[in-house]
Amino acid sequence: MNSSLRTIAHFDLDSFYVSVERLKNPALRGRPIAVGGHSGRGVVASCSYEARRFGVRSAMPVGQARRLCPELLMVKGDMESYSKYSGLVTDIIADGTPLFEKASVDEFYIDLSGMDRFYGCSLFTRELGRKIEKESGLDISYALATNKLLSKVATNECKPHGRLEIPPGSEKEFLAPLPIEKMPMIGNKTAERLRGVGIGTIRVLSQIPPERMIELLGKNGLELSRRANGIDDTPIIPYHEQKSIGTENTFHTDTVDVSFLHRELARMTESIGFELRQHDMLTGCLTVKIRYSDFQTLTKQCTIPYAASDHLLLAKSRELFDKLYDRHLAVRLIGVRFSHLVSGNYQIHLFDDTEEDIRLYQSIDSIKKEFGEGLLVRASGFVPDRWTKRSAPGGNGDSDGNAGPAAPADKERGAGFGRNPVPKAFRFIK
Numbered sequence: 001m002n003s004s005l006r007t008i009a010h011f012d013l014d015s016f017y018v019s020v021e022r023l024k025n026p027a028l029r030g031r032p033i034a035v036g037g038h039s040g041r042g043v044v045a046s047c048s049y050e051a052r053r054f055g056v057r058s059a060m061p062v063g064q065a066r067r068l069c070p071e072l073l074m075v076k077g078d079m080e081s082y083s084k085y086s087g088l089v090t091d092i093i094a095d096g097t098p099l100f101e102k103a104s105v106d107e108f109y110i111d112l113s114g115m116d117r118f119y120g121c122s123l124f125t126r127e128l129g130r131k132i133e134k135e136s137g138l139d140i141s142y143a144l145a146t147n148k149l150l151s152k153v154a155t156n157e158c159k160p161h162g163r164l165e166i167p168p169g170s171e172k173e174f175l176a177p178l179p180i181e182k183m184p185m186i187g188n189k190t191a192e193r194l195r196g197v198g199i200g201t202i203r204v205l206s207q208i209p210p211e212r213m214i215e216l217l218g219k220n221g222l223e224l225s226r227r228a229n230g231i232d233d234t235p236i237i238p239y240h241e242q243k244s245i246g247t248e249n250t251f252h253t254d255t256v257d258v259s260f261l262h263r264e265l266a267r268m269t270e271s272i273g274f275e276l277r278q279h280d281m282l283t284g285c286l287t288v289k290i291r292y293s294d295f296q297t298l299t300k301q302c303t304i305p306y307a308a309s310d311h312l313l314l315a316k317s318r319e320l321f322d323k324l325y326d327r328h329l330a331v332r333l334i335g336v337r338f339s340h341l342v343s344g345n346y347q348i349h350l351f352d353d354t355e356e357d358i359r360l361y362q363s364i365d366s367i368k369k370e371f372g373e374g375l376l377v378r379a380s381g382f383v384p385d386r387w388t389k390r391s392a393p394g395g396n397g398d399s400d401g402n403a404g405p406a407a408p409a410d411k412e413r414g415a416g417f418g419r420n421p422v423p424k425a426f427r428f429i430k
């Protein structure tokens with residue numbers, strides 16, 4: 001047997017938000033329910049299997065869901081509870097496994113390579129699954145396979161409350177009959193294009209020559225071709241090494257101008273919030289850093305319910321900053337960092353927002369994407385042009401008369417600041 005063969009388990013909580021709501025309120029069991037915005041003009045974030053039978057789906061406008069299923073019960077989303085249960089399950093997995101990745105609030109990959117494949121892995125995953133269900137009260141599905149892709153597709157196939165093992169060597173056979181939409185890389189547009197040229201199943205997809213796939217889909221075509229053939233080398237990213245995203249700003253001149261610092265903090269928070277959403281991620285932890293003129297550096301961190309919306313992130317970074325900042329000292333640098341990142345679509349986490357609000361967020365982000373993120377900022381994050389070219393906010397500029405105490409230099413990034421050009425205000429750090 002190939003010694004480099006891996007064994008990967010994928011665990012996925014079943015209709016996670018709905019299950020948490022049912023733990024909080026057992027009267028919701030067995031009924032068609034959907035979690036989402038409360039206004040009736042929001043979207044469905046998650047729905048029960050009873051609701052799915054009527055055709056209700058995630059990301060569907062609530063109005064449409066109600067038309068499909070008149071007795072649908074809408075429950076207002078509560079990210080705080082979901083984050084709590086997500087953390088509970090994470091702790092159980094962290095306790096019993098040496099190497100795992102938290103892929104989203106309710107999804108985990110565990111690397112069991114090296115454990116005896118025929119007995120050890122099956123038994124281990126079964127016991128872990130049971131333990132999670134017993135201790136959290138939530139249902140979970142899982143699958144075992146030789147890579148992440150296969151284990152995820154297999155879990156999706158066996159939910160809810162399913163268990164599936166794809167033995168080594170049967171990867172292609174398992175994938176072949178599935179429609180192309182079951183492949184995680186394939187979104188609506190790609191599916192449309194592939195179906196347009198007669199590719200409907202993964203079997204057909206796996207038989208298309210790689211050159212033709214590149215013609216069809218560019219370099220993604222090659223990766224897709226490999227995946228259709230059951231090949232995926234993506235490693236497990238250990239939970240404690242998962243990405244964080246952040247930015248720092250060193251000012252030209254140290255400053256005690258609190259309102260300037262607040263605006264800078266807001267601008268930086270929005271900037272990395274935008275990047276977070278571009279990567280379809282949510283953050284569960286915020287850190288704010290201040291370096292004073294004497295180089296004393298302090299940080300303050302807090303965990304938060306998973307979020308990606310500016311209004312939540314801005315409020316939190318401001319709160320941390322205000323707790324941390326000693327108004328008697330001049331500030332040389334401030335920084336903001338998001339960590340505990342997991343995949344998650346921010347659109348469906350805006351439980352309080354209507355469809356229109358969500359569209360507004362999407363529009364703002366697409367404008368930022370096309371024209372640069374500096375073009376659109378909240379009033380609180382706005383720094384007038386005249387401050388960005390070494391001109392002073394306030395009357396205590398340098399002796400040359402045009403340099404201010406708080407004009408950001410962005411030296412560490414070697415980038416300009418202001419509306420144009422826009423600094424690349426983020427970086428991914430493993």
Ligand SMILES: [Mg+2]
Nearest residue numbers: 012013014106
């Ligand atoms: Mg799930």
